[in-house]
Amino acid sequence: MNSIFGSPELLETLKEHMQLEQYAKGDIIENAGDVSKRLFFIKKGIIRVFYRTAGREICCHFAKENEILTGIDSFFTGKPTIYTSQALETTECYSLTKNNLDWVFDHVEGMDRYGRIFMIEAYSELVERYNSIVSMSAEERYEDFMNKHSDLLNRVPLGYISSYLGMKQETLSRIRSKQN
Amino acid sequence: MNSIFGSPELLETLKEHMQLEQYAKGDIIENAGDVSKRLFFIKKGIIRVFYRTAGREICCHFAKENEILTGIDSFFTGKPTIYTSQALETTECYSLTKNNLDWVFDHVEGMDRYGRIFMIEAYSELVERYNSIVSMSAEERYEDFMNKHSDLLNRVPLGYISSYLGMKQETLSRIRSKQN
DNA sequence: TGTCGTTTTTGATCTAGATCAAAAGAAACG
DNA sequence: CGTTTCTTTTGATCTAGATCAAAAACGACA
Known part of the structure; x- marks a missing residue:
């Protein structure tokens, strides 16, 4: 783009x-x-x-x-x-x-x-x-996103990213904590 | 198109x-x-x-x-x-x-x-x-599909339609039977 | 018109992710 | 700084839809 x-x-x-x-x-x-x-x-x-x-x-x-x-x-x-x-x-x-x-x-x-x-x-x-x-599962989508746009994670509130990924904020938070 | x-x-x-x-x-x-x-x-x-x-x-x-x-x-x-x-x-x-x-x-x-x-x-x-x-839920997607492409239902095997709609064939079948 | 292969339905069970609720952490701002 | 507001995490529970398995229905073709 x-x-x-x-x-x-x-x-x-x-x-x-x-x-x-x-x-x-x-x-x-x-x-x-x-x-x-x-x-x-x-x-x-x-x-x-x-x-x-x-x-x-x-x-x-x-x-x-x-x-x-x-x-x-x-x-x-x-x-x-x-x-x-x-x-x-x-x-x-x-x-x-x-x-x-x-x-x-x-x-x-x-x-x-x-x-x-x-x-x-x-x-x-x-x-x-x-x-x-x-x-893809929620977890796979998150990994995919991280591979492509890891920089966004520090610049964008989690709730926006989770809705972009088609999951709830709580789910994204849990996925993140699981991976340490 | x-x-x-x-x-x-x-x-x-x-x-x-x-x-x-x-x-x-x-x-x-x-x-x-x-x-x-x-x-x-x-x-x-x-x-x-x-x-x-x-x-x-x-x-x-x-x-x-x-x-x-x-x-x-x-x-x-x-x-x-x-x-x-x-x-x-x-x-x-x-x-x-x-x-x-x-x-x-x-x-x-x-x-x-x-x-x-x-x-x-x-x-x-x-x-x-x-x-x-x-x-949308699986049921809503099916209804939406029917509104737009009801003719396809008689021409295309159910399994193809269900994968198009992002659900399993069994789920689509159940949704259909529920609506009679 | 019966047999075989394909497609659809039905049943029982399981699970990823949603929902609801509240605590813990950060950040903004007087 | 301390207070208030926004953001993230954690916990407990619930549910839509997946999965596995088998029965029923349909269609093609000999």
Whole structure:
């Protein structure tokens, strides 16, 4: 999800069309019901994305520095999003409006290819998560998460991680203590 | 996933670049480990897509007449697929090779837009399935499935549907009998 | 129309993980 | 610092759904 940062020239070109935004810990960046208007390149900090269902909040994504955040369900379709995104630390990100994105797609070489790859990567990531929840135990999912995102454990409250992993906080806590 | 069939002219143009293929019940169309070379427009019949993990087969998709089937993980990336697709009835489909698809993208008006929408639809569908498995009970998932795909129940063995829904066949059978 | 293989149902039991409740630890803030 | 609030852990209990096993139902085909 971060290959664009591998191309410094492209990033520089993009930055000319982006605004730098600052969020404090706890700030809501976009709210459920909004139409997502911006795509974010996160410079520093961490954001959780969640939605509400059956009274609970379910966290479906964490995005941190050097990653891209956008509401795929809303940004590309123009429909209101069901997701809320919130800064979990002091967070800085470059934002790109949809208009500017369209301009970029028209004028910046390699951007359309990047867009397609972005979608395929997002899709593949989701497939993996789906499979993990269908075919792995809570303990295996935790280990898998640790292998991929161990850094998040110290930056994100346990309750958010447990809902991301599809289990209760108590269960995650017990799994952790079992492994010492 | 089937909006292309809503445009008869586009479909006609595409057909000139496609081959009609026939499969008997039980035939394997593409096997895990293959590199997916074709995109299919299903004319008639039904296909299940599954993968193997921890000794089990998990069904992740059904595709039927007027729908499109392709291994997104493989067709667009060129990597071997983990999925096997199998005809569950006598099935006819138009197939389009990757070379021909590239030609079509270059020469057929509206095709690139369709491609992007296809990806977004596929993504949204997966998001929904993910959410259903995280936040719904087995019974609710079954009801949800019935609302969307009740026709499949008579065409597809129960065991495939139960693995698609992330539950055991016995559980699905009990849920069904409970509802009479 | 009976036999064999496949698919579905039913029954008994077990278990991972949920739920409810409360204690223990950290962090924020006057 | 001490108090208050948020986060994590621990304990006791409960339950949806898995597992194992076998019977019943269905379908294809000789």
